Amino acid sequence: MSTLVIKDLHVEIEGKQILKGVNITINTSEIHAIMGPNGTGKSTLASAIMGHPKYEVTQGTIELDGEDVLAMEVDERARAGLFLAMQYPSEISGVTNADFMRSAMNARREEGNEVSLMKFIRELDSKMETLAMDQDMAQRYLNEGFSGGEKKRNEILQMMMIKPTFAVLDEIDSGLDIDALKVVSDGINQMKGENFGCLIITHYQRLLNYITPDHVHVMMQGRVVKSGGPELAHKLEAEGYDWIKAELGIEDETVGQEA
Amino acid sequence: MTVETKLTMTEQDVRSFSASHSEPEEFTNLRVQALAAAEALPLPKPDKTKIINWNFTDFPVHTVQSSTYASLDELPEQVKSIVDTDQKNLYIQHNNTPAYISLDKNLQQQGVILTDIQTAIREHGDLVAKYFMTEAVKAEEHKLTALHAALLNGGMFLYVPKNLAIKNPVQAIFVHDNEEASLFNHALIVADKGSEVTYVENYISTVPKAKGQANIVSEVFAEDNASVTYGAVDVLAEGFTTYVNRRGVAQRDARIEWALGMMNDSDTISDNTTFLIGDNSVGDTKTVVVGRGTQKQNFTTQVIHWGKNSDGQILKHGVMKDSASAIFNGIGKIEHGATKANAEQESRVLMLSPKARGDANPILLIDEDDVTAGHAASVGRVDPLQLYYLMSRGITKQEAERLVIHGFLAPVVNVLPIEGVKKQLTEVIERKVR
Numbered sequence: 001m002s003t004l005v006i007k008d009l010h011v012e013i014e015g016k017q018i019l020k021g022v023n024i025t026i027n028t029s030e031i032h033a034i035m036g037p038n039g040t041g042k043s044t045l046a047s048a049i050m051g052h053p054k055y056e057v058t059q060g061t062i063e064l065d066g067e068d069v070l071a072m073e074v075d076e077r078a079r080a081g082l083f084l085a086m087q088y089p090s091e092i093s094g095v096t097n098a099d100f101m102r103s104a105m106n107a108r109r110e111e112g113n114e115v116s117l118m119k120f121i122r123e124l125d126s127k128m129e130t131l132a133m134d135q136d137m138a139q140r141y142l143n144e145g146f147s148g149g150e151k152k153r154n155e156i157l158q159m160m161m162i163k164p165t166f167a168v169l170d171e172i173d174s175g176l177d178i179d180a181l182k183v184v185s186d187g188i189n190q191m192k193g194e195n196f197g198c199l200i201i202t203h204y205q206r207l208l209n210y211i212t213p214d215h216v217h218v219m220m221q222g223r224v225v226k227s228g229g230p231e232l233a234h235k236l237e238a239e240g241y242d243w244i245k246a247e248l249g250i251e252d253e254t255v256g257q258e259a
Numbered sequence: 260m261t262v263e264t265k266l267t268m269t270e271q272d273v274r275s276f277s278a279s280h281s282e283p284e285e286f287t288n289l290r291v292q293a294l295a296a297a298e299a300l301p302l303p304k305p306d307k308t309k310i311i312n313w314n315f316t317d318f319p320v321h322t323v324q325s326s327t328y329a330s331l332d333e334l335p336e337q338v339k340s341i342v343d344t345d346q347k348n349l350y351i352q353h354n355n356t357p358a359y360i361s362l363d364k365n366l367q368q369q370g371v372i373l374t375d376i377q378t379a380i381r382e383h384g385d386l387v388a389k390y391f392m393t394e395a396v397k398a399e400e401h402k403l404t405a406l407h408a409a410l411l412n413g414g415m416f417l418y419v420p421k422n423l424a425i426k427n428p429v430q431a432i433f434v435h436d437n438e439e440a441s442l443f444n445h446a447l448i449v450a451d452k453g454s455e456v457t458y459v460e461n462y463i464s465t466v467p468k469a470k471g472q473a474n475i476v477s478e479v480f481a482e483d484n485a486s487v488t489y490g491a492v493d494v495l496a497e498g499f500t501t502y503v504n505r506r507g508v509a510q511r512d513a514r515i516e517w518a519l520g521m522m523n524d525s526d527t528i529s530d531n532t533t534f535l536i537g538d539n540s541v542g543d544t545k546t547v548v549v550g551r552g553t554q555k556q557n558f559t560t561q562v563i564h565w566g567k568n569s570d571g572q573i574l575k576h577g578v579m580k581d582s583a584s585a586i587f588n589g590i591g592k593i594e595h596g597a598t599k600a601n602a603e604q605e606s607r608v609l610m611l612s613p614k615a616r617g618d619a620n621p622i623l624l625i626d627e628d629d630v631t632a633g634h635a636a637s638v639g640r641v642d643p644l645q646l647y648y649l650m651s652r653g654i655t656k657q658e659a660e661r662l663v664i665h666g667f668l669a670p671v672v673n674v675l676p677i678e679g680v681k682k683q684l685t686e687v688i689e690r691k692v693r
């Protein structure tokens with residue numbers, strides 16, 4: 001079993017404090033969901049875990065099986081087992097999707113022990129089929145000209161090829177129609193198991209109809225303000241966020257505000 | 260080796276060079292007149308690069324004698340690797356010496372001409388007289404074109420007769436392996452009405468240093484409804500002062516596509532101009548560049564629209580490292596009467612070091628109302644968010660940068676039609692950006 005422990009995480013961007021003490025512990029075989037309205041710091045948490053260059057951790061720790069994640073470069077974090085499906089993935093012209101994914105897989109292997117081309121293609125083909133992606137997407141340039149939905153699928157495709165220990169999925173459901181949502185959920189569900197833990201960031205409950213979370217956390221003002229089981233997501237779907245705000249005396253849930 | 264430099268060739272030198280190649284009198288006269296003109300004519304004025312102090316005139320010797328290649332087995336390894344095994348249409352020049360030539364028998368029978376330029380001057384005088392420095396590039400334009408005409412000492416001629424489409428590419432390789440050599444090289448390509456051809460040329464130095472001049476002119480003629488695809492990978496050694504002028508003239512419904520990989524280690528002034536003379540003609544220019552060391556370069560790409568409904572596309576991507584500097588001028592010019600013309604360009608420069616300099620300079624000159632035009636230009640470093648994205652998949656920073664740079668230069672690499680040349684350009688890029 002592996003464990004990702006986030007403790008008292010404080011994060012600034014361009015001098016502005018966004019996260020104000022986030023605590024979450026995720027074990028492999030668990031699915032966690034982070035919910036919360038826009039502007040509450042969800043993507044900031046995801047970016048800080050992966051090591052986005054613009055986000056500065058000013059206090060707190062992130063540890064993966066006792067290893068200090070914050071001391072690692074972005075690529076080291078990835079090779080240590082972390083993965084982030086980004087809300088806004090970059091487009092990289094001239095680099096084909098397939099070449100990129102092969103580089104990513106080989107980055108985890110010793111020189112001389114690279115994944116064979118045949119094996120790679122077979123695996124890529126089958127995963128693309130699961131995600132109902134056109135075969136020609138493999139030869140297109142990385143995310144260039146991809147529709148919103150194609151980008152989301154491509155993020156999940158990468159996760160399935162790379163097989164990380166912990167995946168953070170930032171709004172993987174936004175902009176997906178119901179069919180796409182099902183396919184993407186299938187992909188995520190295929191990953192489930194004792195060697196995989198997942199943190200799903202969303203502000204809709206509908207994704208959670210297809211992927212049942214073990215834990216649900218609500219984020220407001222740069223903190224986790226409430227945690228619970230799957231029933232919490234259902235309640236949020238039915239009643240919105242106002243009852244939590246009332247319960248906690250929060251007027252404006254975005255990070256600029258203090259309770 | 261001699262260290263003596265010869266400042267100029269005299270009229271007598273030019274006459275005797277011409278005579279030794281049995282050139283027709285008209286050609287001798289053309290040389291002599293150009294030589295006289297060269298004295299007085301000014302240097303070209305590439306926008307934003309001062310070349311007044313560049314040495315375009317000195318060289319150790321005008322011509323060197325080099326061996327011919329009896330078979331492709333005799334080629335140096337570096338050269339062998341850029342010739343595909345099934346390459347049937349091939350001209351190889353060894354410094355100034357025509358060294359190997361082959362042309363598919365069927366094509367010969369159908370009237371295709373592929374020869375070294377001197378043979379063309381002797382044996383295809385009419386075609387040469389019609390096209391050589393008459394329309395695309397003129398000897399009297401400036402000092403360097405005049406010097407080129409006067410001192411021409413190599414090159415090749417390709418003629419494709421009417422309505423013939425040549426399926427396999429024609430390849431020309433100019434091997435430079437003598438420090439003393441200068442290349443006053445001319446490629447003349449005529450695609451007659453309705454014909455199609457793909458031409459790929461390599462300028463390749465197998466010695467690290469050069470002492471001479473590279474004064475290179477290419478002229479491409481696409482007659483009505485003809486199509487010419489022109490690929491080039493230039494890898495000339497440091498020490499040359501390189502002036503390379505590649506121009507095309509497209510008539511009605513004709514198409515000229517350029518894919519230029521400009522990888523010289525020498526200081527280089529490049530002019531790539533496409534004249535869209537005919538209605539519905541198309542000019543598509545793709546150029547990629549890597550500059551390193553203290554290299555100074557200027558790349559001026561122009562598409563000049565005369566034809567109605569003509570379409571001109573310019574793409575230029577440059578990578579600059581060390582203290583290299585380069586100017587990228589892109590000029591889309593639409594003349595009065597060229598209604599419905601479209602001029603688009605994109606220039607992007609990636610800087611890999613703080614001392615590198617790059618300048619993208621898009622210019623639109625439009626003398627007609629009913630047209631469309633657009634440009635995009637950017638100069639910057641490798642996007643940190645792109646690096647973050649790639650690294651978030653476990654790819655090291657170094658490898659991530661490598662991927663972004665190769666991707667950035669892919670527009671030319673991907674369209675080169677000869678596998679060996681594509682691979683060569685990839686390897687040269689790899690070597691230069693490392």
Ligand SMILES: Nc1ncnc2c1ncn2[C@@H]1O[C@H](COP(=O)(O)OP(=O)(O)O)[C@@H](O)[C@H]1O
Binds near residue numbers: 036
């Ligand atoms: N580059 C930035 N500069 C300043 N503030 C930012 C920047 N990026 C995000 N923020 C602010 O951080 C807060 C949290 O953003 P984010 O983590 O993206 O929220 P969420 O993902 O929950 O919608 C927002 O109020 C946003 O305005």
Ligand SMILES: [Mg+2]
Binds near residue numbers: 042043044170171
């Ligand atoms: Mg977000």
